[in-house]
Amino acid sequence: MNLESxxxxxxxxxxxHPRGQGLLDSPLGSAHHVNPTCGDELTVQVGVGSAxxxxxxxxxxxxxxxxxxxxxxxELVSGHSVQDAETFRLAFIEMMHAKGTGEPDEEVLxxxxxxxxxxxxxxxxxxxxxGWMALQDAEIQSGLLTNQSEEHSP
Ligand code: ZN
Numbered sequence: 001m002n003l004e005s006x007x008x009x010x011x012x013x014x015x016x017h018p019r020g021q022g023l024l025d026s027p028l029g030s031a032h033h034v035n036p037t038c039g040d041e042l043t044v045q046v047g048v049g050s051a052x053x054x055x056x057x058x059x060x061x062x063x064x065x066x067x068x069x070x071x072x073x074x075e076l077v078s079g080h081s082v083q084d085a086e087t088f089r090l091a092f093i094e095m096m097h098a099k100g101t102g103e104p105d106e107e108v109l110x111x112x113x114x115x116x117x118x119x120x121x122x123x124x125x126x127x128x129x130x131g132w133m134a135l136q137d138a139e140i141q142s143g144l145l146t147n148q149s150e151e152h153s154p
Pocket of ligand 1: 035064
C-alpha cells in the first residue's frame, strides 16, 4: 500500500467512524462554520475537562474530507492545553498551505498528516480546514484563546 492510499484509508476511517462526535452538555464556546463551495457544515464546541484539558464536541454534515478532518481534530486536541491545540492547529494550516510539498510532522499531527495529499487540491483545502477554523472561533468565544492576532482565514 503506498502512502497516498494509506492516507485515503485514514480519512475514510475517520469519516465512517468519527471520533468524539456529538455536542457538549455545557460548552464554554461554540462556533458554526459553513463551507458554501462544498456544502459542508460544522458546529464545534469547546469546554475544559476535570483534568484541565480541552474537551471538544462537534456535529456536522458534508463531504468526507470536512467530516473526517473534524474527527481527527477532535481526537488530536482533546485533553490537551489550548496552547498545545494551537500548535496542532498552526501545524495543520501550514501543512495545508504547503500544497503537498514539504514534510508534515507526524509526531505533532498524528492522523492529520493524512490530509497532506488534500493540500494539492485547492478546492478541498477549505473542507479540511473547516473544523480547525471553527475550533479557533469556539476557543475565542469561550475566552480560552485570547490571541486574536492570528489570521482568521487562510
Ligand atoms: Zn467539503
